Amino acid sequence: MxxxxxxxxxxxxxxxxxxxxxxxxxxxxxxxxxxxxxxxxxxNINFNNLTHAWLYGDHYKWRAMRTNGVNEKFITGNGSDREKFEQWAATVPYTLRNPLYHWTHLELQRYFNIDTILNRHSAKKVYDEANALLASKEFSTRGLLKKMNVxxxxxxxxxxxxxxxxxxxxxxxxxxxxxxxxxxxxxxxxxxxxxxxxxxxxxxxxxxxxxxxxxxxxxxxxxxxxxxxxxxxxxxxxxxxxxxxxxxxxxxxxxxxxxxxxxxxxxxxxxxxxxxxxxxxxxxxxxxxxxxxxxxxxxxxxxxxxxxxxxxxxxxxxxxxxxxxxxxxxxxxxxxxxxxxxxxxxxxxxxxxxxxxxxxxxxxxxxxxxxxxxxxxxxxxxxxxxxxxxxxxxxxxxxxxxxxxxxxxxxxxxxxxxxxxxxxxxxxxxxxxxxxxxxxxxxxxxxxxxxxxxxxxxxxxxxxxxx
Incomplete structure (x- = not known):
C-alpha cells in the first residue's frame, strides 16, 4: 500500500x-x-496567521464548510481567526475525495513542511507551526511566490x-x-x-x-x-x-x-x-x-x-x-x-x-x-x-x-x-x-x-x- x-x-x-x-x-x-x-x-505583506492566508476569500473552502454544517459566523462572520481555522480543520476530514483534501495537505507540505493530517485534533499544532513560519521574511507574499518557483x-x-x-x-x-x-x-x-x-x-x-x-x-x-x-x-x-x-x-x-x-x-x-x-x-x-x-x-x-x-x-x-x-x-x-x-x-x-x-x-x-x-x-x-x-x-x-x-x-x-x-x-x-x-x-x-x-x-x- x-x-x-x-x-x-x-x-x-x-x-x-x-x-x-x-x-x-x-x-x-x-x-x-x-x-x-x-x-x-x-x-510584500506577511499574513497575520494561517486563516488570513488560507481562508480569507476562499469560497471553495467556504462552500465545503457550509455543506458540513458550519455556522456562517465561522466562515465569513465575526468569529475569531483561530475559531475559523478550527472549524475548517474539523471540516477537512469530511472532504475525502474532494480536491480540497489533496490541495490542503499538499499546501501544508510544500509551504510549511507539515505532513500532519489536518483534523480537529491536529488543528492547534498545525495552526501554531504554520503561523510561526508565516511571520518570517521568507513567508511574505513575495517569498511565497519565489518558494514555488514562480x-x-x-x-x-x-x-x-x-x-x-x-x-x-x-x-x-x-x-x-x-x-x-x-x-x-x-x-x-x-x-x-x-x-x-x-x-x-x-x-x-x-x-x-x-x-x-x-x-x-x-x-x-x-x-x-x-x-x-x-x-x-x-x-x-x-x-x-x-x-x-x-x-x-x-x-x-x-x-x-x-x-x-x-x-x-x-x-x-x-x-x-x-x-x-x-x-x-x-x-x-x-x-x-x-x-x-x-x-x-x-x-x-x-x-x-x-x-x-x-x-x-x-x-x-x-x-x-x-x-x-x-x-x-x-x-x-x-x-x-x-x-x-x-x-x-x-x-x-x-x-x-x-x-x-x-x-x-x-x-x-x-x-x-x-x-x-x-x-x-x-x-x-x-x-x-x-x-x-x-x-x-x-x-x-x-x-x-x-x-x-x-x-x-x-x-x-x-x-x-x-x-x-x-x-x-x-x-x-x-x-x-x-x-x-x-x-x-x-x-x-x-x-x-x-x-x-x-x-x-x-x-x-x-x-x-x-x-
Whole structure:
C-alpha cells in the first residue's frame, strides 16, 4: 500500500515517476491567469496567521464548510481567526475525495513542511507551526511566490485600475514579473443600467475625458487599453456566461448607448447587441497589440439571492451553467478571422459537457501562422481537479495537439495555491507514463520528456513572450 501524499503521489508507474521527477518537477511556473491582489505583492505583506492566508476569500473552502454544517459566523462572520481555522480543520476530514483534501495537505507540505493530517485534533499544532513560519521574511507574499518557483504572474484588473501596485513592483525590480491583465467585463455589463452609468462616470474620471456618446466611450476605453499596454500588459480576459455575437450596426450601438446614459433600461436583444459590439472592439484592440485574449465561459453566478444580499458576490453562490456555447462562439471568431484580426486566443469552459465542443472549436481557427494560436484552456474553477484535468487532457489529445498546450493556471486569490501546478503536472505525467508502459506510446523518454516540459512551461513562455 502506498503512503498518502508521498513523493510519488498520483504517479502509478515507474515511467510516470521518471517523467515527473526528472522532467516536470523542476520547471518554473508561468501563472498567466489568477486573482492575486497586486497590493499585497507590492506591500510584500506577511499574513497575520494561517486563516488570513488560507481562508480569507476562499469560497471553495467556504462552500465545503457550509455543506458540513458550519455556522456562517465561522466562515465569513465575526468569529475569531483561530475559531475559523478550527472549524475548517474539523471540516477537512469530511472532504475525502474532494480536491480540497489533496490541495490542503499538499499546501501544508510544500509551504510549511507539515505532513500532519489536518483534523480537529491536529488543528492547534498545525495552526501554531504554520503561523510561526508565516511571520518570517521568507513567508511574505513575495517569498511565497519565489518558494514555488514562480516566474510570471498575471493578475486580473479592471480598465479603471490605476495599476500603481504593478508599477511599484516593477520599479523595485522584484524577480517575479507581475503583469496586469485587461478585464473589461463591467464596461459591457448593461443589465443594471445604474451600475453601468456609475462605471462610465468612473471611467471618464480615470481617463480624464468627457464621455458623451459611444465614440467618446470607446476612446476612453481605448486610452485605458493603451495605458495597460504601456504598463506591460500582454493579455486580456473576459468572464462571460457565453460569448455574444448578434448582428448590429454602429447606429444601433450609438442609440443603445444614449438610451443607457439616459437611465433607461434596454431590452435583452439590445443588451446582446451592445455586448456583441464591445467584444469585437476589445478583440480588435488585442489583435493590434499582439495580446493574448482569454474567454472564461459558462459560470452561472450569484444564484442564492438571499445570501448574496447578505454577503455580496464572490462568496460562494456560483455554479456551472448550461448555456449553449458553440454557435455564437463560432460567429464571433469567424468575424475576427475574416477581417484578419483574430488574436491568439484561449477559451475556457466551465461545463464539462462542452469539452469536446471546445476541443474541436479551436481547430477551426488554427491557421498555421502560430503553433497553438487558438487554445482550449485548462480545467478551471469546478474543473481544476483530477477528473476535470484528466478529461480536459484526454479530449485535447483526441481532437487537437496536447503537445502545443500552454498548461495550467491557478485562477486563485490565494498565495498558497501554487501546488495546483504540481497537481496538474503529476496527473499529466501519470497519463503519459501509463500509456508508455502499456505500449500505447513509444518508450522515448527524451522526446516525451520534452513534450512534458513544453506543456508545463516552454509553450507558455513562447506563446506569451513574457520572458
Amino acid at each position: 502506498k503512503h498518502f501524499l508521498d513523493k510519488d503521489f498520483l504517479l502509478a508507474t515507474e515511467t510516470s515517476k521518471l517523467l515527473y521527477h526528472d522532467y516536470a518537477k523542476k520547471m518554473p511556473v508561468i501563472d498567466y491567469h489568477c486573482h492575486l491582489p497586486p497590493q499585497e505583492i507590492a506591500e 516566474q510570471i504572474v498575471c493578475t486580473t484588473d479592471d480598465p479603471v485600475d490605476d495599476l500603481r501596485f504593478h508599477k511599484q513592483v516593477s520599479d523595485e525590480g522584484f524577480s517575479v514579473k507581475i503583469f496586469p491583465a485587461f478585464r473589461p467585463d463591467k464596461a459591457m455589463a448593461v443589465a443594471n443600467v445604474n451600475a453601468f452609468n456609475a462605471y462610465v462616470n468612473k471611467l471618464a474620471t480615470v481617463a480624464d475625458t468627457e464621455i458623451s456618446d459611444i465614440r467618446t466611450y470607446l476612446d476612453a476605453l481605448k486610452k485605458r487599453h493603451d495605458f495597460f499596454a504601456a504598463m506591460g500588459c500582454r493579455v486580456s480576459d473576459h468572464g462571460l456566461e457565453k460569448v455574444q455575437a448578434d448582428e448590429f450596426t454602429m447606429m444601433d450601438i450609438k442609440t443603445i448607448f444614449l438610451e443607457l446614459r439616459a437611465g433607461r433600461q434596454i431590452s435583452e436583444e439590445d443588451q446582446r447587441k451592445f455586448q456583441s459590439a464591445m467584444l469585437l472592439f476589445f478583440a480588435e484592440w488585442d489583435w493590434e497589440k499582439g495580446w493574448v485574449q482569454q474567454y472564461h465561459l459558462g459560470a452561472l453566478r450569484n444564484n442564492n439571492k438571499r445570501l448574496l444580499a447578505q454577503l455580496g458576490p464572490d462568496t460562494g453562490w456560483d455554479s456551472i451553467g448550461d448555456f449553449p456555447q458553440a454557435e455564437a462562439l463560432a460567429r464571433f471568431l469567424t468575424r475576427l478571422d475574416e477581417n484578419n484580426k483574430l488574436a491568439k486566443t484561449i477559451i475556457y469552459n466551465l461545463n464539462p459537457a462542452d469539452n469536446e465542443v471546445m476541443a474541436t472549436m479551436i481547430g477551426n481557427y488554427n491557421d498555421g501562422s502560430v503553433a497553438g494560436k487558438i487554445q482550449w484552456g485548462s480545467g478551471w474553477w469546478f474543473l481544476d481537479q483530477k477528473d476535470g484535468m484528466t478529461k480536459q487532457i484526454n479530449a485535447l489529445s483526441n481532437m487537437s495537439l496536447l503537445s502545443r498546450f500552454v498548461g495550467m493556471i491557478t485562477d486563485s486569490r490565494s498565495f498558497l495555491s501554487y501546488p495546483r501546478h504540481e497537481y496538474f503536472r503529476r496527473i499529466l505525467c501519470n497519463i503519459f507514463g501509463e500509456e508508455i508502459e502499456s505500449g500505447e506510446l513509444p518508450n522515448d523518454m527524451a522526446w516525451t520528456g520534452k513534450i512534458i516540459q513544453d506543456i508545463c512551461f516552454n509553450n507558455a513562455k513562447e506563446y506569451f513572450h513574457f520572458l
